[in-house]
Amino acid sequence: MKIRVYYEDTDIGGIVYHTNYIKYCERARSEIFFDRGISPSMNNSGFIVKDIKASFLATSSLGDLLDVTTQILTIRNSSLVLQQEVYRDGTKLFSMEILLVYLDITRKKPCRIPVIYRELFDSLD
Amino acid sequence: MKIRVYYEDTDIGGIVYHTNYIKYCERARSEIFFDRGISPSMNNSGFIVKDIKASFLATSSLGDLLDVTTQILTIRNSSLVLQQEVYRDGTKLFSMEILLVYLDITRKKPCRIPVIYRELFDSLD
Amino acid sequence: MKIRVYYEDTDIGGIVYHTNYIKYCERARSEIFFDRGISPSMNNSGFIVKDIKASFLATSSLGDLLDVTTQILTIRNSSLVLQQEVYRDGTKLFSMEILLVYLDITRKKPCRIPVIYRELFDSLD
Amino acid sequence: MKIRVYYEDTDIGGIVYHTNYIKYCERARSEIFFDRGISPSMNNSGFIVKDIKASFLATSSLGDLLDVTTQILTIRNSSLVLQQEVYRDGTKLFSMEILLVYLDITRKKPCRIPVIYRELFDSLD
Numbered sequence: 001m002k003i004r005v006y007y008e009d010t011d012i013g014g015i016v017y018h019t020n021y022i023k024y025c026e027r028a029r030s031e032i033f034f035d036r037g038i039s040p041s042m043n044n045s046g047f048i049v050k051d052i053k054a055s056f057l058a059t060s061s062l063g064d065l066l067d068v069t070t071q072i073l074t075i076r077n078s079s080l081v082l083q084q085e086v087y088r089d090g091t092k093l094f095s096m097e098i099l100l101v102y103l104d105i106t107r108k109k110p111c112r113i114p115v116i117y118r119e120l121f122d123s124l125d
Numbered sequence: 126m127k128i129r130v131y132y133e134d135t136d137i138g139g140i141v142y143h144t145n146y147i148k149y150c151e152r153a154r155s156e157i158f159f160d161r162g163i164s165p166s167m168n169n170s171g172f173i174v175k176d177i178k179a180s181f182l183a184t185s186s187l188g189d190l191l192d193v194t195t196q197i198l199t200i201r202n203s204s205l206v207l208q209q210e211v212y213r214d215g216t217k218l219f220s221m222e223i224l225l226v227y228l229d230i231t232r233k234k235p236c237r238i239p240v241i242y243r244e245l246f247d248s249l250d
Numbered sequence: 251m252k253i254r255v256y257y258e259d260t261d262i263g264g265i266v267y268h269t270n271y272i273k274y275c276e277r278a279r280s281e282i283f284f285d286r287g288i289s290p291s292m293n294n295s296g297f298i299v300k301d302i303k304a305s306f307l308a309t310s311s312l313g314d315l316l317d318v319t320t321q322i323l324t325i326r327n328s329s330l331v332l333q334q335e336v337y338r339d340g341t342k343l344f345s346m347e348i349l350l351v352y353l354d355i356t357r358k359k360p361c362r363i364p365v366i367y368r369e370l371f372d373s374l375d
Numbered sequence: 376m377k378i379r380v381y382y383e384d385t386d387i388g389g390i391v392y393h394t395n396y397i398k399y400c401e402r403a404r405s406e407i408f409f410d411r412g413i414s415p416s417m418n419n420s421g422f423i424v425k426d427i428k429a430s431f432l433a434t435s436s437l438g439d440l441l442d443v444t445t446q447i448l449t450i451r452n453s454s455l456v457l458q459q460e461v462y463r464d465g466t467k468l469f470s471m472e473i474l475l476v477y478l479d480i481t482r483k484k485p486c487r488i489p490v491i492y493r494e495l496f497d498s499l500d
Binding site: 049056 | 388393394397398401416421423424425426427428429430431480
Binding site: 004006007008023026027030031033034039062063 | 254256257258273276277280281283284289312313315
């Protein structure tokens with residue numbers, strides 16, 4: 001997935017504001033669903049972010065065109081761990097390991113990831 | 126209402142990104158409700174932004190402490206027009222006239238502004 | 251220019267937060283430059299937003315794919331007025347008239363729009 | 376430091392968008408400086424975010440008033456590790472360990488944290 005850096009993404013330091021890389025990764029996760037016409041939530045359940053381990057390796061600037069990659073590290077009944085990275089022309093700028101839990105929003109309890117989503121993740125490899 | 130300018134508010138130009146003044150005004154409108162413990166929407170109805178006329182008069186920078194003022198220009202059965210302005214130390218930076226319509230979200234039709242909100246607006250003058 | 255609506259763009263009302271349409275228009279203005287490998291500022295001068303007149307006509311939701319159109323209404327020595335609109339599947343959601351001034355940042359005075367930018371605008375028609 | 380949750384902070388799920396907690400922590404770090412009239416950068420050097428380990432423990436909603444706490448875990452010549460947490464009425468919503476490096480922006484190398492900043496951090500305990 002390609003992401004352009006616009007004015008809104010930069011700060012007074014002239015570089016991309018740090019949390020925006022985490023937003024770019026969320027866009028890439030959502031695009032996996034949208035690109036196939038699938039909603040990322042259903043029946044009042046959906047993925048929530050539980051843990052993030054992120055490293056900021058290099059900076060990017062206004063007008064840069066970035067790549068976001070997404071790889072599944074582990075997948076369980078009701079959770080998955082992804083490795084997401086942001087690149088500019090082959091240089092790694094940002095790396096993040098993220099734990100997502102599939103949650104029944106009403107009961108606020110983890111529940112089984114639906115088959116349609118598991119098949120979607122399997123197709124990514 | 127006082128608003129501090131943080132890194133997230135600035136852009137590569139070193140000044141506040143233009144749409145953020147419009148966000149500051151929304152914060153000030155919401156704070157009118159929150160400050161009194163009142164929810165700004167009820168029974169699946171609420172205020173939506175219909176029209177904006179905004180002028181950007183001067184800039185502000187990281188660390189500035191801004192004031193947002195809100196004045197009611199006209200109020201009708203199902204809409205109101207506000208004048209909102211942003212200042213730094215008495216210098217006007219931004220001025221906006223905004224038309225809000227009170228909407229029944231389900232029927233997507235304007236409806237009468239509830240008495241509790243009218244009384245709240247009356248108390249502002 | 252196509253823009254996807256992500257989680258970050260929505261608010262608790264389930265629709266796109268109003269100021270984001272104005273951000274989408276800024277992305278479209280910047281993309282005119284970036285797409286041709288041209289920087290939108292040079293020699294410590296650049297375009298700043300002076301006035302906005304915006305109308306919010308309909309709403310959009312998570313996953314929507316929006317189109318932003320940009321049309322030049324008038325162009326003068328040191329300013330221009332654009333009409334920008336946001337559509338979803340041919341339905342107009344948002345319309346904005348925006349006055350941009352080309353500013354010498356150091357002297358804080360309007361100055362002549364460089365030829366390279368004028369030629370870029372001419373090529374849009 | 377107190378932070379109010381506004382419409383801009385929520386998403387379609389009706390709760391605060393996950394990266395906003397990380398932005399709230401940045402506001403709290405900046406406020407340590409602004410509150411004392413000190414700039415958080417000088418002589419083309421400043422703090423940059425290097426690593427983040429964050430856990431999302433509970434959610435918050437429109438109108439909530441949150442507390443952000445900041446505690447220094449370790450401080451070295453050119454870096455420091457902070458523990459930052461977000462609470463609502465005593466309930467912990469978010470916890471983050473963050474490694475900041477003090478960088479000479481021109482040379483892109485870590486450099487010694489200035490005495491004025493060290494004294495500021497010492498005064499926090």
